[in-house]
Structure formats: C-alpha cells, structure tokens
Amino acid sequence: MTFSIVARCNRTGMFGVAVSSSSPAVAARCAHARAGVGAVSSQNVTDPMLGTEALDLMASGMGAAGAIEELRSSRPYMEYRQVLAVDVAGGTAIHSGPRALGIWAEARDTDVACGGNLLADAGVPQAMVDAFLASSGHLADRLLIALRAALAAGGEAGPVRSAGLKIVDAVSWPVADLRVDWTEGCPIAELSGLWALYAPQLDAYVTRALNPSDAPSYGVPGDL
Template sequence: MTFSLILRDPESGEFGSAISSSSPAVAARCLNLADGIGAANSQNVTDPRLGAQLIDRLRAGDAAQEALDAVIAGADPETIEYRQLLVLDSAGGSAAFSGARALGTFGAETRENAVAGGNMLASLDVLDALVDTALTTSGRIEERLYAALRAALAAGGEEGPVHSAGISVVGEAGWRVTDLRVDWVDDDPIGELGRVLEEWLPQRDDYIHRGINPAVAPSYGVPGDE
C-alpha cells in the first residue's frame, strides 16, 4: 500500500523522507526524523512505535544496520513479519527490513545516503526509480524527494491508486523545517503535494529565521504582521 524513500544530503547534512500510499494520512504515521541523527520509516502494516525505536537506537550511537537488528530482535516475532522498516544514519549508512507477511510485491533498495521500500508495488522498478532519481537530481533536498515520488509514480507506483503523500525534512533547526502532507484526495496526491511544495519552498528559510530570531524575520503582510 506504500512506497517511500529516505535521503541524506551530505553537503547540507539534511535528512528527508518522502512517502505515498493508498491509505489516508500515511506521512503522519510512518516518517521519523532527527536533526543530525538520521531517519527511519515504519510502514506496510504500520507500527509507528518501531520508527521511534529506530531513531532512539541511532541517537544512542548505533549505525543503521545495528539499529535495525536491535529493533527487530526486540519486537514480537509474529507481528514483525507484517512490517517494513527503513533506516538511514548520520554517516549515510542504510538498512532495510521486509517481513515475510508484507503485502503484494514488496522489497527495498539500499544505497549510500538513500534507502527506499515499498509494498503492493506495480513492480520493483519503482524502488530503483525512487533511489536513482533522488541521487541524480539536483536542487534542494525537498525537490529531489519530490522528483523521486514523481519518478516512482511514472514507473508504476502501487498496484492501485494512491490517495496520500508527504515530504518531511530536518536540518539543524531543532524541528522539521519542511513537513508537508496531503492526507487524502481522490486523485493525484503527489501532484497536490507538488503544488504545496511550490508555495512552501521560497518561504522555508524565512520560517526558520522566524523561529530562531523573530526580531529580524520578514513580514508576510498579513494583518498584525508588521
């Protein structure tokens, strides 16, 4: 029901994740990111606690594969077979797990600075499209993530239509500097996400400045904002 990607930008140190699914509000349940630490996605029959556990292991100093092994070892041996887990660490190391009871055509693709996974896929070509596009596209990390989603959709996406999508990014600010979601639309949530991203990106850094130093933040001309 889902395809997703985690990406690290080695130049900026930013981590980002992009996801789309036939299920509602997929980005709200599946994406976990921490400044300077890494990122993890928990998907398929999602247990959101597992993503948080992976981040905790990364924060404690585990590399991606070590974090994944520890979380799997500590999970219920029956329910873990329904899960897909993706993790990327601060050095760009990646790891992935797909339980035997993941849905439909499923799998994962691990590279340096990127990891993708999916289930109920039209084909495994979707995963190559996600990773290859993200690693070869120029621009800000959000633009690379969005291009990867579009490429995955063009490669076939899910077996059926998708209805939700999201992109999240962390850097050094202490919060998600981008956190955009389309929680449900009947048609083309990725296209709708692109329209939101186009509006957001030119303002992203201004909102970072607002959070850190509001005295020098720009005004947007709304009533009371001077």
Template sequence: MTFSIIGRCAETGQLGIAISSSSIAVGARCPWVRAGVGAVASQNITLPALGPQVLDALERGQLPPAALDQVLTANGWSDYRQVTVIDSHGRVALFSGKQALGVHNAVAGEQCAAAGNLLASQQVIQAMVDAFEQAGGHLADRLLAAMHAAVAAGGEAGPIHSAALKIAGELTWPLVDLRVDWAEHDPIGQLDGLWQAYRPQMNDYVTRALDPTRAPSYGVAGDE
C-alpha cells in the same frame, strides 16, 4: 499500499523522507526524522513506535542495521513490518518482513534507500533510487523526483490517496513538514505544489522562530 524514499544531502547533512500511500494520512504514522541523527520510514502494517525507537538507538551510537534489528526484535511481529533507516553519515538499513503486502521491494542507494509494498512491479523502487541519485538541487527536490519516478514506473497496484514530505536540518524541529492527508487524485503532485509554495518562505519561518524582531510579514491579519 505504500512507497517511500529516505535520503541524506551530502552537502548540508539534511535528512528527509518522502512517502505516499493508498491509506489516509500516511504522514501521521510513517515518516520520522531527527536532526543530526537519522530518518526512518516505517510502513506496510505500520507500528509508529518503530521510528522514534530506531532514532533513539542511532542517537546512542548504534549503526543502522543493529538499531533496526534491536527494535524489531523488541517489538515483535516483525514479519509484518517494512522499515528503512538512514543515519547522519548516510549509512542505511533495510527490512521487509515475510508478510509484506503484495509485490514489495527495498533497495539501498548512494545516500538513500527506497521501499514499497503492493507495488505495480519491483522496478518501481529501483526507479526511485535512480531518480534520487541523478537529481540535483535541494533534498526536497531530489526526494520528490524519486516519488514522481515511482509513479512513472507504475507506482502502487491501486490508487494512492496521501503523501508526505519531512526534512530535518540543524534545528530540533523539522525544516520541512508537508502533508496531503487525502486526495482523490495525484497527492504527490499536490505535495510537490505545497513544496513549491513553501520553499521561498521556508527560511523566513526559521528566522521568525529564532529572532521574532526580524520576522517577515506575509500580509496575514494580525501579522505586522
């Protein structure tokens, strides 16, 4: 049903998530990031509230295991949840409830953690961690490398239809927030294509926001 990876760039401090699912619009419910605080992937039978609540607990100074345990306990039904957490220092916490769907797994790595359910095999998640640790470049490239590795290792037991990539930098809004809400074929490949198109413009949109007098033009009607 879902597989995801959360990660931190040790050089920039950026935090991010890449995720895919057989369900529609996974990016609307499951990935949560907050600059300077952490990232949370809430999946399986998703409760979107878990993401913001865990990030709030991290921001109050709790470590990821304590933050995750507190939020799961407070909301109940934890047997149905699968959640991964990383904080601004790269510390992680993992949880897969007893009712996690099908073949499932969660693995912590260096500055990352991956998890999934209804998988083709448990090895899919280890392949994601290995790919993230071995990849270079921008955090987005490393997260997407992990997603491609998951597909190569078998991915989900069934087809996937949506994917999302979200990264927080130093600003209060996400530096990257890209989604494929429904695709009949290869949503991860389509997400990668969106990243390749967005990447050369990414910093320009930050400039536009912070200093409109320096806003680049992209030839869009009314954009001068």
C-alpha cells in the same frame, strides 16, 4: 500499500522522508526524522513506534544497520513490518518482513533507501533510488523527484491517495512537514505544489522561531 524514500543530503546534512499510499494520512504514521540523527520510514501494517525507536537507537550512536537489526531481533511482529533507515554517516538499512503485503521490494545506496509494498512492479524502489542519485538541488526537491519516479515505474497496484514530505535540518523541529492526507487527484502532484508554495518561506519560519527581531515581515493582511 505504500512506497517511501528516506535520504540524507551529503552537502547540507539534512534528512528527509517522502511517502505515498492508497491509505489516508500516510505520513502521520510512517515518516520519522530527527536533525543530526537520521530518517526512518515505518510502513506495512504500520507500527509508528518503530520509527521513534530506530531514531533513538541511532541517537545513541548505533548506525542504521545496527538499529534495524536491533528492531528485527527485539520487536514483535516484525514479519509484518517494513522499516527503512538512513543515518548520520549516510549508512542505510532496510527490513522487509516476509509477510509484507503483495509485491514488495526494496533498494538502497549510500544516503538513500527506498521500499514499498502492494506495488505494481518490483522495480519501483530501484527506480526511486536511481532518480534520487541522478538529481541535484534541495533535498525536498530530490525526494519529490523520487516519488514521481515511483509513479512512472508503476507505483502502487492501485491509485495513491495521500502523500507526505518531512525535512529536518539544524533545529530540533522539522523545517518542513507537508501532507496531503486524502485526495481524489494525485497526492504527489498536490504535495509538489505545497512544497513550491512553502519552500520560499522555509528560512523565514526558522528565523521567526529563533529570533523574531531578525525575521522578515509576515506578508499577510494587517502586517505593518
């Protein structure tokens, strides 16, 4: 009941995850990323611990393929899980257990891995990879392009209701962590609108955290 993309920007070193689902608050469970380490999506009968563990393994020096193999061999119930990972070198790996739900599929290339379950069409992940690789610009924009390509290729078997976008860069916290936890409309369109609102302010929020004396004004009523 989910499709997602994990990716690395080979120009900036940013990592990101974008995900959408018919379930509520999908990004709260599935999206994991750590600056200088990698990005992971843990989905399908989701175990969020797999995302944290995969990032810990990659932080210890293991590549995405090694981290996924370690999870596959050591964690219980992996036959139910789908886990996507990208590492600091742009290596990618995916585990899709045989008990993943409905039509499930995966696709990957250097710097990008996509996967989904309960899909309307098995070609959805490859459409996402192709769209990402053909795109340019900020990593967040490219991830959203991939989500829109998933919808165009059929998306989930039913309507999606939540979506999320997480981006990490040079600081220890996500520089963008945007979510549409439930909507009767299109969560990917609403998420794109949130990113359009947030993107011009992203650098200012980082500056305010690191050195408020250099930060721009807040642009809110009462700010002098």
